[in-house]
Amino acid sequence: MKKILNSCRYLAIILICLLCLTPFLILLILSLNTPQRNFYEGHMLIPDFYFANFAMGWEKSNIGRAMVNSGIITLEAVLLIVLLGSMAGFAIARFPIKMNKGIFSVLLCCMMVPGIINTVPLYTLMIKINAVNTLWGMACVCATTALPQAVFVFTGFIKALPKEVEEAAVIDGCSWTRVFWNIDFPLLKPSISAVVILNAFGIWNNYSQAVFFLQDSRKHNVPQALSVYFQQFAGAKWNLMAATAVIAVIPVVAAFLLFQKNLMHGLTDGALKG
Incomplete structure (x- = not known):
């Protein structure tokens, strides 16, 4: 009976994987077909291996510039998320005063609000600070949207860390700033990995907000260029x-x-602690 159940589980996993991979397989086959061929002509699963499509697509679409723009936006946003999120998580976890608890509650509520809802007020603010059609402005928008989740993850991870080492460092004259950077921050690698990977993909593929804040074609990210x-x-x-x-x-x-x-370790050792 157990063998039958295990076989059914593996079969279900294989079917799910095939369903997820099928669109990518079709995309790859289409990319290797000649311009004269339709997808339904000939053997659908055997492409023509016409690699000139990639050179023509790269030249005509300006995807290279868009990838550089997306890379800059993603890097800047991820740095802001990690630095601000980890510092906020440390303050909330180690100084549980009423104000910090209130801020944490507000951040949890922000996690329930779709980011697209804030587009109009964010656009108004971006105009006032001359951040529209700038990569750093788009990075700030992406970081602002992702910070509540990052603070939640870092707070839970820091709460699970032992306090004894921190207290000993403070008794020896170490400031709380040095405690965070020298003791706690190096221990946050699992949660940092999870936060970076989960948010980096979303920032790279951000289209709904980029349409508003990156209207200049020279500043387009990858989804806009496509x-x-x-x-x-x-x-x-x-x-x-x-x-x-x-x-x-x-x-x-x-x-x-x-x-x-790193993603799996971060989710199990970091985000799920506390």
Whole structure:
């Protein structure tokens, strides 16, 4: 009976994986077909291996510049999230006064609000500080949206850390600032990995807010560049559209495969503690 149950579980896992991978497989096959071929012609699962699509897609879509823009935005936003989120989590976890508890409650409520709802007030603020059509402004918007979740994760992880080492350092004359940077921050690697990976993918693929804050074509991120290319240039050339989409997906897939172990450790050792 157990063997049958295990076989059913493995079969279900395989089917789920196939369902998830099928769109990517179709995308890859389309990207390797010649311009004259339709997807339903010939053997659907055997492409023509026409690699010139990638060179043409790269040249016509300006995806290279968009990837650089997305990389800058993601890097700046992730740095803000980690620095501000970890410091806020330390203050809330180690100084549980009424004000800090109130701030933590407000942040938890912010986690329930979709980020797109704040677009209008954020846009008004961005205009006043001349941050529209700037990469640093978009990075601040992404960091602001992700900070509540980051503070929640860091607070739970720091609460699970033993206080004895910190108290001993304070007795020896160490300030709370040095306690955080020299003792606690190095121990936050699992939770930092989880926060970085979970938020970096969302920031890289952010389209709904980028449409408002990055209207200049020179500042477009990857989703915007793909959208403009699909609408204005590619037309019905499915091979070029698919090849450009594959190029845009490669960095995300490579980053996930590289850091997936850190993600699992961060979720189990960091975010779920406390």
